[in-house]
Amino acid sequence: MRYFLYSIPVLAVMPWLLQDFYLSLLLTCLMYAGLAVSWSMFCGATNYLSLATAAFFGIGAYVTARGFETLGYFPAVLFGGIAAGVFAALVGAAVLHLRGAYFAVITFGLGELVRHAITYYEKTWMHTVGRIITEAPESATVYFTVLALTLAAVGAAILVRDSRLGLALRGIGQDEGRAQTLGVNTRAAKIAAFALSAFFAGALGAAMAVRWTYIDPPTVFNPFIGFQTVLIAMVGGAHTIVGPLVSSAVFSVLTEFLRLQFPYAFLIVLGTLLIVLVLYLPGGFASLFQRRKPDAP
């Protein structure tokens, strides 16, 4: 964790050092770091496979779309996170008893459900879909916001891990029935963690959306953002915090490098690397660090 603390001042001065492109690359990196860490916060510990990240991200982004003009940027980010968190709590109360693929599919379905509900609402009552953001904030402002959110997500993940809630979540991951018998209110624990992880995804969506000028449901409810988050977290090692962080950096930079170097075939290379990685480093990047600390969770 020392490295984590050292990195903060370094990351904070980047807007003055980097060209737009490298700052954007770093921004993407941070966004996925925040998404992956907040995803692992709940899913890594409990062994749930949630595909709802795209839904949370999209809800946040849509709060920006609707509220940016009236609320301003920072309140929109905050409300975006809260809206996603509330949504997750409501939905979580209904679906968190499902497991495995059933949970994965239903969380994916929720994203689509929200997307189509928003489209229908906008079309029927607003007679348009999508919003335009004029006067978008400076890219440095977006960068600092995303940086702050990502750091907050990491901080929250550490706090959760070391708290009773974290213990409860890990207990659920190992054997939910046993955790229940031991007196853990598993339902409350799951809903709380699910909502917390959704808060960060929603806030990140709200923060990023201003970069795209035109915000409509297909852009912000892009299922690929959710898939990529799961991918990054799992390749990193979802039961840790450092794994997803490393993995998001490696993935963002590697994908960008391959995309620019092999403009036609980079996905073949990426796909192959991914398969090799899963087969020969099944514990994720996190297992590279854990050799030294075999007793780490």
Added chain:
Amino acid sequence: MARIVSAILGVLALVAGLPALAQDTVKIGYAISRTGPFAAGAQISQEPNYILWAEQVNARGGLSVQGKKRKVELIGFDDRSEVETAVRTYEKLMGSDKVDLILPPWGTGMNFAVMPLMQKYGYPMLAPTATGRKLLGMKNPYFFALLQQPDSMMIALAEFMKARRVETAAVIHVDELFGIEQMAALETALKEKGIRIVEKKSYPIGVKDLQPVLNDIKSKNPDAFISLSYPPDTFLVTGQAREVGFNPKLFYAAVGSAFPVYRDKMGPAAEGVMGLGSWNPKMSKEAKAYFDAHVARWKKEPDRWASAHAWAGLQILEQAVEKVGLDRKKLRDAIAGGEFTTVLGKVRFKNGENVATPGVVSQWQSGEFEIVWPPDRATGPAMFPKPSFR
């Protein structure tokens, strides 16, 4: 941890150290969808034209920059159909690589997203696949839309319908900005011409079955059926109209009907279908030359809507560079103020909108998407009423 950090830094250094480019070429950068859901549209209407154009220009000795010939070097990246990736790529092209010129990405949403960058770095952009009043409402001085806007297309359709005494129409549209803007334009145009809309339905993107809707509409027996749809739905709606035996006098399907694959996939059912087109090789000698060059290079026909607009955009860029060189401010002014001869005929911009290319109605007739309206641009007479589906 330190090992990994240094590895990342190493890769970053590699990203930064892209091969140095020869100095005397004109570097033209763009991001476009080669993978993902936008790839089909981008690879039908847009990127093949960029490459073909660059090859032709270089075969002629290069791009004439105020009389001096310089070779063109295209720098094209895949944006993965992701808005954020497209934004980042243009930041690289404009901010880091400082390319001489840029070409636009594919699609309305992508063009929206790049707009602030165009203004920030001062790169003019001629967009062949972006349409909508909202885009032009941004009043971005560097943005030029080549396609006809929804109102001009829908007015042309309404005029044609009025001329053929069509009285009633049923309309379906896709729940996207495109469908909603076209629908609004169509409603205004039809109202003005006194044509009644007897049924109006919308559907979400990605639908796999519209038969129930078509059955409902068939029972209302409208003179005209207008589908303001995207490619997958355009195909679907044609196939299923044939399936349920729905044979209105006029059958219009918006995006995708101009694709050659529409004719190939629909077979005899394409005959007489009208749609959103803009040109065909019979229009002029220049159009025929472009068509032939495209077929020779890519072994496939260009689509009859946006492809020629992409080509026209490249021609305009070429003519403007010849006149004022690579000073982008001057280039913008030259494009905004000039009139250009292109494959589409004369093109002229007013507030970023191409006001010289009129809205047209096209119709598939024995394998060609004939322009049938307005009369002064028509390449053939309209087949009306449309023959029943075979």
Added chain:
Amino acid sequence: MTFWIELLVGGLITGGIYAVVAMGLNLQYGLMRVMNISHGEFLMVGAYLTWLAHTVLGMSPLVSLPFVMLALFALGLAVYWVCFRRIARTAPSAEVVEARSLLVGFGLMFLVQNAAYLMWGADLRGYSYLAEPLQVGGMRFSANRLVVFAFAITASVALLALLRWTLVGKAVRAMMQSPTGAQLLGIDTRVLHPAVFGLGLAFAGAAGALLSMVYEISPSMGEPYTVTALIVITLGGLGSAAGCLVGGLLLGLIEAFGMHFTSPSLKMLLSYGVLILVLLARPKGLFSR
């Protein structure tokens, strides 16, 4: 009256298409817990092979169907050998198999899609085959949709019969209930696993071949079909052949009637709404055991 029957049959036909799309994934996930997210990509490969055979060799898609299935079966064996064998061998639990196979599936998705772009370009492709409408007792349906529907019913029934009454079926069911137990009984999972995986891909290929007659195709067509497949099999209950068919048909009917009674704009809301309701009432799908 004809109108209602037409609506009903139309919904069933669309549902049949959904069932065909889901069949292969149902085998792989239901029987082996291999969450093959690249299912749609292999469906796309099947569609392209059929399209190639039709446009280049002039082969009828119905003739090339068995060849496409065979080719994808072989491809499935190879993919299993390279990617999934190691996972099945090293993973400590079914949950881990699920997670790792999901990641490998992402890799395959990138790989196969990009390979298709390189080979065939990103354009939409399509051909016209059996698109003529057939008149059945006052109702009209295009022949190719009816063919897909017939295949869905036949294949589902055949699969059901295979699982219920043959020795292989018994082995597969034993494997589902307890992999270790099955091995103790002398069932060779080293043969059965690749075979089931290959069969899953063969069905994906068949679905692609059939769909290429009805819809246009492109290298990015796969993802929406993967999603459809996942919804259908969770609706029906993972691993249940009957559930897969019923789930697909139910989804088709909901869409057809929903579209008629409400608005097509609500179609997606209805389908996902029903999925969520079903899973709330029956957390393991309609045909859970």
